[in-house]
Amino acid sequence: MTRIQDRYAELVQAGELHADPAQEAALPEFERIHHALEQPVKRGWFAKKPEPPKGLYLWGGVGRGKSMLMDLFVSMVNAPKRRVHFHAFMQEIQNALHEARKSNVEDAIEPVAKAVSDEVRLLAFDEMQITDIADAMIVGRLFEKLFDAGVVVVTTSNRIPDDLYKNGLNRQIFLPFIDLLKDQMEIHELTSPRDYRQDRLQGEKVYFTPANADARRAIASIWDDLTDGGEEALVLVVKGRKVEIPLYHNGVARASFHDLCGRMLGAADYLALAEVTRVLILENIPTLGRSNFNEAKRFVTLIDALYEAKVRLICSAAAEPEMLYLEGEGVFEFERTASRLREMQAEDWGGNP
Missing domain, CATH: 3.40.50 (Rossmann fold)
Known part of the structure; x- marks a missing residue:
């Protein structure tokens, strides 16, 4: 299995990337998750479900290479995965919740989260940001269920978690989601001075x-x-x-x-x-x-x-x-x-x- 660090070095050697110490410092975090997801899932009645690795919240300034590193990581993961822009994903979730409520389920988030977790082991988001109160009100319970189901989340963001939904309406209801992210994900700042x-x-x-x-x-x-x-x-x-x-x-x-x-x-x-x-x-x-x-x-x-x-x-x-x-x-x-x-x-x- 090729390590992400080795693939990054190959791309630098080929002239497709510039060597960047800040990017290189983030590679072990991606490799940690890559290695865990590559482990075979045992089948059978008594097979113990593997403990999922902690996810990754990669944040930093614009143009520092966060999305490039994400693309490199996702391209090397063989487990069931999905790479999607965070806003597009939340739009899909809102539409799915609307459909679920038509069937008068007691908790619409339950079947929606299950549908996601049944499909993927890895969710890779680009640009996590919360700007809509409807999203702010559901992300906590949604992601709690995804994490409980063993879904690993890797995301980029221009903001540190504490600044998500900053000054948003009813932000106090949103704060437990920030605590959840810190508990379930490693928070890593990409500090490259180069844009x-x-x-x-x-x-x-x-x-x-x-x-x-x-x-x-x-x-x-x-x-x-x-x-x-x-x-x-x-x-x-x-x-x-x-x-x-x-x-x-x-x-x-x-x-x-x-x-x-x-x-x-x-x-x-x-x-x-x-x-x-x-x-x-x-x-x-x-x-x-x-x-x-x-x-x-x-x-x-x-x-x-x-x-x-x-x-x-x-x-x-x-x-x-x-x-x-x-x-x-x-x-x-x-x-x-x-x-x-x-x-x-x-x-x-x-x-x-």
Whole structure:
């Protein structure tokens, strides 16, 4: 059985990865779980079920390689497993609970948790974060049942466990879940000073105008580079409403202006997006004015949310920032947005939230 440390060294030797002491320090934690999951499960009436290993909560700054290490680990595990973005998983759970309640079960979480634990021994989550009160109210009991069933959980996060659902409504009900994570998982901080995601964008143009075929090709190339070809839709639940991001992978989101500003979205939606996104690719920003005043207002709110959260923005637009909004109510106010769009083009923009 190849050790994860050895596979990492092979990738460094091949030039596919850069040797990083912080990443290397996390490898024994992954290998500990890898080794335990590779042990055969004995069958028979008197076979004792193996004690599952502690899981892993890997947290740290943006672009430090958490998702890369997770992908490497999952690729080497042969046990029944599932790799999924945490928000997508919780959306599935909420839908399953809705269906379970239709059958008038006494505790809907019971069959939903059993369905998960019957399928997998390992759940690998990317970007654990709680932004929705509905999720906050159920994760404790859900994960308690998963852990009791022997499911091992490995997750990445940009936050230390104590900061999950920070300042959330009725947070005191959520606190036992944090204690559960600390009991069932090793908490490991990835302290690398290097932001590999920013390195990939170093020297790259990030604002393309006009929004023509050349811009589409350039943005498609950046997307492929940042996501390594992976993609999925992301559904956020904000105040009970679904907000769908068409393309998403490992903290990189891609959407059109219409997706985010042509629909009835507001500050809470954009804040939720900024919470789980470290790079946003926004395509086809039109000229703004009287004819699309509502869309322009939403765009201003979106840029404010991205700016405050230090989200890296890559976009295509009909004109340069100062020329996007030339007539109609709100021209003066848009000057700040144009200034922020300029500032967000700087190579050193972004970093840790």
